[in-house]
Amino acid sequence: MAREANQDGWVKLFQTKGAGIPGTPYNALWQNKDLPTLIGWMITAPFTGTTRVVADRNPYYFKVDPAGNQLPYIDRYTADLTQDAEVMLLKAINGELDLVYHKINNVTNKAVFTDNLQKANYKFYEVVGSGMNGCIIALNINAKDPVKRQIFQNKDFRIGLSHAINRQQIIDVVYVGQGEPWQAAPRRETASLQRDAGEAVHRVRREEGQRAPRQGLPQEERQGLRLGPDDQPIAFVVEVAGTVSQAWLDTINLIQPMWRKVGWRSRSRTRTAPSSTRARTPTSTTRRSGAATAACATGCWTRAGTSPSTTSR
Numbered sequence: 325m326a327r328e329a330n331q332d333g334w335v336k337l338f339q340t341k342g343a344g345i346p347g348t349p350y351n352a353l354w355q356n357k358d359l360p361t362l363i364g365w366m367i368t369a370p371f372t373g374t375t376r377v378v379a380d381r382n383p384y385y386f387k388v389d390p391a392g393n394q395l396p397y398i399d400r401y402t403a404d405l406t407q408d409a410e411v412m413l414l415k416a417i418n419g420e421l422d423l424v425y426h427k428i429n430n431v432t433n434k435a436v437f438t439d440n441l442q443k444a445n446y447k448f449y450e451v452v453g454s455g456m457n458g459c460i461i462a463l464n465i466n467a468k469d470p471v472k473r474q475i476f477q478n479k480d481f482r483i484g485l486s487h488a489i490n491r492q493q494i495i496d497v498v499y500v501g502q503g504e505p506w507q508a509a510p511r512r513e514t515a516s517l518q519r520d521a522g523e524a525v526h527r528v529r530r531e532e533g534q535r536a537p538r539q540g541l542p543q544e545e546r547q548g549l550r551l552g553p554d555d556q557p558i559a560f561v562v563e564v565a566g567t568v569s570q571a572w573l574d575t576i577n578l579i580q581p582m583w584r585k586v587g588w589r590s591r592s593r594t595r596t597a598p599s600s601t602r603a604r605t606p607t608s609t610t611r612r613s614g615a616a617t618a619a620c621a622t623g624c625w626t627r628a629g630t631s632p633s634t635t636s637r
Contacts, residue, residue: 362386364396377403419444431500432570456511458499459572461485461562461579471554488586489579498574550587559589 331337342352342359352359354371361367364387365379379401387395404421406412413428415421417440437448463476475481491505509522549557562580564572576592583590 365398365401371405375405377405379403416446417444419446430571431498431502434500452513457506457508458503459569459575460508461576471552471556472560475552475558484586485583485588488582488588490582494575494578497578498571548584548587549589557589558587559591562590562592564592564594 326332326334326337329337329340331340340352340355342356344351344353353361353363354367354377357367357370359367361382362385364382364385366382367377368380369376369378371377381396381399385395389395404415409427412421412424413433413436416424416428417436437446441448463482465473465476467473467476486507495501495503495505506522507524510517512522546557549559552558562576564576573592573594580590580592
């Protein structure tokens with residue numbers, strides 16, 4: 325069966341028939357037109373290395389509008405595939421796309437979209453994103469280095485790093501003023517948000533950010549850098565999946581001098597794949613072992629009020 329399907333073994337055959345693995349080439353939703361589905365469209369021209377995917381309206385879709393009309397309204401969905409975001413952007417501003425909701429609908433490109441509104445005859449639709457944060461920094465509290473492990477497990481140190489970050493500056497520079505300062509917490513609109521969960525740590529006077537990082541750690545200083553328990557300047561690396569989000573790189577580049585002012589030295593290191601760390605506490609920690617000392621993950625310090633505009637003709 326695998327050979328008949330031009331697959332290298334039963335595992336790959338299974339993945340193309342029924343797997344949906346984010347971050348891998350295997351997603352049966354787009355590759356297997358015979359896969360049962362409950363979504364609004366059924367794949368009729370699957371992705372098999374081609375540059376176009378076609379889906380037709382699912383006549384058995386279970387949702388209806390307030391008037392009782394069966395959804396979806398659109399009979400056919402055609403997607404042209406490209407890995408080049410610049411090509412996608414050019415197609416959008418030339419009016420070649422009916423809907424843009426992925427990769428290029430970000431604050432960086434909003435000015436370009438605005439300049440071409442009339443020429444390409446499209447509109448902006450503001451949508452509320454489901455993500456709680458634009459970016460989260462996760463410290464590796466199980467770092468192999470025992471000194472860093474001791475420092476990162478110090479809650480006062482993590483809160484101090486959080487205090488030292490000027491979130492509003494990040495919002496203004498990176499997110500073009502869209503958003504509000506926020507911690508790793510559910511969105512304000514969600515029922516699961518506990519009181520002050522998104523603001524409890526960072527809602528302090530800026531000058532406290534100069535003092536809080538020193539709590540629980542030696543007070544000695546060398547060349548403006550705070551010393552750790554080993555009498556060495558505290559320094560760590562933040563890994564950033566730069567290929568996923570330029571905003572993460574820009575955010576870290578702004579944060580590093582903020583931390584340097586209070587005596588902590590950091591540098592960023594770009595990865596070609598997204599980090600798997602998940603943030604849990606400010607300055608967002610994660611219980612994962614490994615050599616990395618911190619990671620920039622999705623999910624920092626800014627929470628967008630609305631996601632970047634989606635364009636539609």
